[in-house]
Amino acid sequence: MPYRPARRSLPGAAFAAPAALLAACTTGDPPAEGTQTSPAPVRSGTGSRILVAYFSRPGENYYYGDRIDLEIGNTETVAGLIADRIDCDPYRIEAADPYPEDYDATVERNVTEQDTDARPIIAGDLPDLAPYDTILLGSPIWNVRAPMIMSTFTETLDFTGKTVLPFVTFAVSGLAGVDQDYAAALPEAVVGAGLAVQGEEAADAGPDIDRWLRDGDLLA
Ligand SMILES: Cc1cc2nc3c(=O)[nH]c(=O)nc-3n(C[C@H](O)[C@H](O)[C@H](O)COP(=O)(O)O)c2cc1C
DSSP, X not given: OOXXXXXXXXXXXXXXXXXXXXXXXXXOOOOOTTOOOOSSOOBOTTSOBEEEEEEOOOEEEEETTEEEEESSOHHHHHHHHHHHHXXXXXXXXXXXXXXXXXXXXXXXXHHHHHHTXXXXXXXXXXXXXXXXXXXXXXXXXXXXXXXXXXXXHHHHSOOTTOEEEEEEEESSSTTTTHHHHHHHHXXXXXXXXXXXXXXXXXXXXXXXXXXXXXXXXXXX
């Protein structure tokens, strides 16, 4: 059964964009114009080399039973808060065929992708995971699991020996077993505890993110 919240008008609903977008993680300041970026990933305060890889869809979305137009997707908001706290490299997973801004059209497409066990193509270059110890893997919950493009990502890259910590944003489903799905899909990796943030509360997730990062030994 596709996940379909009721459509109601949402007068004047405002979305506060997070201060932290993923231009840079805490110490990964953007390079000055004309300089080359170093291929070496920064190390977090705890010594781990961390990639924050996430998929997020801006546009019309669920909002407390109504709809809202998000300039920045909820998962990207959480990814930005993570990047505020630790030294890491960000990677945004984008679909080569972008998802519609329209909520219902996205639900329809996702149902088709789930039903056909699709592997949506990822736009652009994929990251090399070799330099990283830890991958923070983020997505929304779509129809009670991670979007199929996350399977494209996990099946295409080599996660051997990596620690994977999942994070999701959701409306009602919580983590929805995404941690177990990744553990099954990535037997060569160690999949740790996941973080689930209600999408509407994404901008206020700092304390939960702090706890999750500490539990994962990524924050002192
Ligand atoms: C296609 C689609 C399917 C969704 N299915 C679910 C669901 O099954 N359970 C749930 O809790 N939320 C569901 N949601 C709500 C999103 O998980 C939630 O709004 C999330 O924060 C969106 O993250 P994003 O803005 O980063 O894409 C769905 C949203 C979309 C667009």
